[in-house]
Amino acid sequence: xxxxxxxxxxxxxxxxxxxxxxxxxxxxxxxxxxxxxxxxxxxxxxxxxxxxxxxxxxxxxxxxxxxxxxxxxxxxxxxxxxxxxxxxxxxxxxxxxxxxxxxxxxxxxxxxxxxxxxxxxxxxxxxxxxxxxxxxxxxxxxxxxxxxxxxxxxxxxxxxxxxxxxxxxxxxxxxxxxxxxxxxxxxxxxxxxxxxxxxxxxxxxxxxxxxxxxxxxxxxxxxxxxxxxxxxxxxxxxxxxxxxxxxxxxxxxxxxxxxxxxxxxxxxxxxxxxxxxxxxxxxxxxxxxxxxxxxxxxxxxxxxxxxxxxxxxxxxxxxxxxxxxxxxxxxxxxxxxxxxxxxxxxxxxxxxxxxxxxxxxxxxxxxxxxxxxxxxxxxxxxxxxxxxxxx
Numbered sequence: 001x002x003x004x005x006x007x008x009x010x011x012x013x014x015x016x017x018x019x020x021x022x023x024x025x026x027x028x029x030x031x032x033x034x035x036x037x038x039x040x041x042x043x044x045x046x047x048x049x050x051x052x053x054x055x056x057x058x059x060x061x062x063x064x065x066x067x068x069x070x071x072x073x074x075x076x077x078x079x080x081x082x083x084x085x086x087x088x089x090x091x092x093x094x095x096x097x098x099x100x101x102x103x104x105x106x107x108x109x110x111x112x113x114x115x116x117x118x119x120x121x122x123x124x125x126x127x128x129x130x131x132x133x134x135x136x137x138x139x140x141x142x143x144x145x146x147x148x149x150x151x152x153x154x155x156x157x158x159x160x161x162x163x164x165x166x167x168x169x170x171x172x173x174x175x176x177x178x179x180x181x182x183x184x185x186x187x188x189x190x191x192x193x194x195x196x197x198x199x200x201x202x203x204x205x206x207x208x209x210x211x212x213x214x215x216x217x218x219x220x221x222x223x224x225x226x227x228x229x230x231x232x233x234x235x236x237x238x239x240x241x242x243x244x245x246x247x248x249x250x251x252x253x254x255x256x257x258x259x260x261x262x263x264x265x266x267x268x269x270x271x272x273x274x275x276x277x278x279x280x281x282x283x284x285x286x287x288x289x290x291x292x293x294x295x296x297x298x299x300x301x302x303x304x305x306x307x308x309x310x311x312x313x314x315x316x317x318x319x320x321x322x323x324x325x326x327x328x329x330x331x332x333x334x335x336x337x338x339x340x341x342x343x344x345x346x347x348x349x350x351x352x353x354x355x356x357x358x359x360x361x362x363x364x365x366x367x368x369x370x371x372x373x374x375x376x377x378x379x380x381x382x383x384x385x386x387x388x389x390x391x
Contacts (some may be wrong), residue, residue, distance in 0.1 A: 003029045003119075005313060006139045006152040006274065008040055008127060008161030010120055013285030013302035015109040016216065018118050018312040019059050019158055029150055031124040031141055031151075033159070033183055036110055042082060043189065043262055044102035045071075046214055047199070049297035049387030053098050061108045068215065069100040075385065077350075078202040078209075079368040081248030085198075087383035090374070095386040099199075101214045102299055110211040124148075129168040131154055132279040153280070156309060158302075159287040160198075161271070166172050169278040181215055181268035181292060182354050183207070186225040186337065192258040194219045201350050203368060208294075208351040209246035211255070219256075222293075223349055224333055227267055235258050236260050239243065268292040270344055276329040282309055291343040294350060300387055301339055305332050342384040 005021055007014045010032035021028045032039060048056075051275030056062040073089030073096045075285035089096050113120060124141040127350070132155070133139050139150045157165020166174070182248045185208075194213035202209040207224030214220055221243050225234075236259060271290040285302035320386055349367055353360070370378045 002151045007156045015159035017306040024192040030120040038375045040106045045299045046101040049300040076200040091379040091382040098341045108318040157283045175274045179270040179286040184227045184265045185222045187222045188260040195254040204246040206368040294347040295341040
């Protein structure tokens, strides 16, 4: 088999890139270790920046998004029970975010890939990358007991944090930067109406809480918890009691309780790898960086990565210039680190850390009070929350 670009991973980064390349007439093949149902069913982020919404429109994938997505021009922050609203649209010249779950994004991407005849190899096992420093690259894998090999010009590693692509870069070249947080998020999905029209981020003495949604009839709630908490220790009644307590009397009074049909604990980590290119291999999305879910940057960073990578690949195939390819890593990392900074800051502002003392708590309280009272501080928050423009 032969193609121009081999894409490892059929998550958001991989499929967005595949559809962009297909739109530009560049041949590609996508390799995915799991099946479609598994990838599409993973419960992930649900807040899209305008960059991602615009990308879906550019690819002709926004019909359901426009019909079912929830546009939010603001968000709410609760500090020890007191709620205040940040009008992001007013502060950023009309920019907003759209609530539309990653599961829905993946369904739209897979449907489009199928309709447009993209080649996706599911259940590709033992994927290995070859000849990354040569004049052409190759990818090998095993499926159904048979060995396969795909020759290609370039490889896009879009296979996530645990994938093979990043590990194919020699250790003496790869630099990693990491911050592992000493807590997790216990998340619940329930078919109940949201407690507010926009998200609520909460800093409480017992820990962080987030009231979110996926639709007008489906809610997503999170609370900060210990990483080793057993799920069975959190029956629905205890979870709802804790959410209401942390959200405070104003928001908590509007919580509608119901049975959870999905419940899980997710660890939080900040992670960046540099460079995002090695020879003919280019990393994108979670293969190169992870952000804590506070601020919902993960999927949106994957989208901006592949927009930049697609531009570089199109330039190469149209003109033969490698300028964009050579600059991809530096350009993508400049945006990545800004999103990492915001996600780290917002996590530090809204969570209780085990090592926090009275001074740390006073600083946290002062920061929240400053944001509440300063339109300048709110504007900086809003600009980062809705997503910085591509550069």
